Amino acid sequence: MTQALEKNQQKSMNNELYKQSSYYKGLIKRSLRYLSSGYPIHFTGESGIGKTTLALHIANQRKRPVMLINGNKDLSNKDLIGAFTGYKSNKVKDNFVRTVHKTEENVTESWVDGRLLEAVKNGYTLIYDEFTRSQPETNNIFLPILEERILPLYGTKRKNSYVNVHPDFTVIFTSNPDEYAGVFRSQDALLDRMITLPLDQMDEESEIKAVTSKTNVTKAEAVAIVEFVSRARNLCSVKQNGSGPSLRASIMIAEMAKRYKIPIEGSNDEFWDLCFDIVWFPLQACSDRADDRLATKLYTEFKKIK
Ligand SMILES: Nc1ncnc2c1ncn2[C@@H]1O[C@H](COP(=O)(O)OP(=O)(O)OP(=O)(O)O)[C@@H](O)[C@H]1O
Numbered sequence: 001m002t003q004a005l006e007k008n009q010q011k012s013m014n015n016e017l018y019k020q021s022s023y024y025k026g027l028i029k030r031s032l033r034y035l036s037s038g039y040p041i042h043f044t045g046e047s048g049i050g051k052t053t054l055a056l057h058i059a060n061q062r063k064r065p066v067m068l069i070n071g072n073k074d075l076s077n078k079d080l081i082g083a084f085t086g087y088k089s090n091k092v093k094d095n096f097v098r099t100v101h102k103t104e105e106n107v108t109e110s111w112v113d114g115r116l117l118e119a120v121k122n123g124y125t126l127i128y129d130e131f132t133r134s135q136p137e138t139n140n141i142f143l144p145i146l147e148e149r150i151l152p153l154y155g156t157k158r159k160n161s162y163v164n165v166h167p168d169f170t171v172i173f174t175s176n177p178d179e180y181a182g183v184f185r186s187q188d189a190l191l192d193r194m195i196t197l198p199l200d201q202m203d204e205e206s207e208i209k210a211v212t213s214k215t216n217v218t219k220a221e222a223v224a225i226v227e228f229v230s231r232a233r234n235l236c237s238v239k240q241n242g243s244g245p246s247l248r249a250s251i252m253i254a255e256m257a258k259r260y261k262i263p264i265e266g267s268n269d270e271f272w273d274l275c276f277d278i279v280w281f282p283l284q285a286c287s288d289r290a291d292d293r294l295a296t297k298l299y300t301e302f303k304k305i306k
Pocket residue numbers: 015017018045046047048049050051052053054174176209210211213214247248251
């Protein structure tokens with residue numbers, strides 16, 4: 001089974017925000033130019049700000065199959081290049097003459113391409129999400145791919161020692177900033193071969209567009225939710241463990257409120273419980289206030305929802 005994303009698995013084909021915002025339009029245009037000129041791009045920024053969604057959107061514009069790999073510390077060259085998965089045997093018994101038994105057995109090792117090899121050979125657009133979560137040794141395989149346009153097959157028992165990279169093959173990397181737990185410092189040599197585009201938290205107007213395009217809330221409801229989450233974010237006092245509730249928080253609040261018909265009002269207790277459950281943990285992580293003081297401040301911001 002191919003690992004490339006099927007069309008119906010590809011998100012964000014027709015994203016209103018990307019069509020309307022001059023910032024995103026410019027960024028997408030430049031990114032496509034870099035990719036077409038053979039330069040991989042790298043979106044870096046905090047969790048939940050839309051790196052993967054943007055990467056998928058750009059990848060979809062290239063009209064090539066899209067392959068997604070998620071970085072993790074256990075990802076190995078075997079996963080990326082492929083491996084021999086066992087033996088295939090083929091037995092032929094010849095009983096034509098009853099007294100003579102002839103058996104012929106052919107044993108061949110069967111090879112399964114890894115996702116990177118499949119993408120490299122066929123000219124896919126590869127999205128390597130959170131690539132800094134993989135071990136730097138694993139990511140070294142990208143150096144010859146990006147520099148010499150070959151994928152070495154070292155460590156395998158294949159006849160060819162490398163494959164040429166298809167001219168349409170290109171990579172969009174994403175990462176969270178290095179201070180995140182579980183992230184390895186990425187090698188300078190690899191970063192030197194890509195164009196790194198830092199992404200910031202969306203501005204309020206963009207976030208409202210993202211929430212309305214992703215959920216069924218009205219524009220006014222999206223405004224109320226996004227403004228509340230944004231005020232909650234402003235309660236962050238220390239820049240550690242992220243920067244408070246992200247776009248994801250706004251989307252979760254909107255989805256849950258719609259699904260369970262919870263009125264999006266600052267006077268509704270059920271809506272308060274929903275908002276508190278979703279924003280409290282990331283807010284607590286970025287604040288050095290005592291919990292009771294922080295909760296009181298959050299409640300004050302919640303009450304401002306009309
Ligand atoms: N332009 C957009 N329009 C609608 N929804 C969006 C948009 N961008 C992001 N989202 C939504 O916001 C949420 C976070 O987006 P995404 O997963 O792309 O962020 P990320 O930066 O890759 O996060 P992480 O670093 O945690 O993987 C998702 O639910 C996604 O569908």
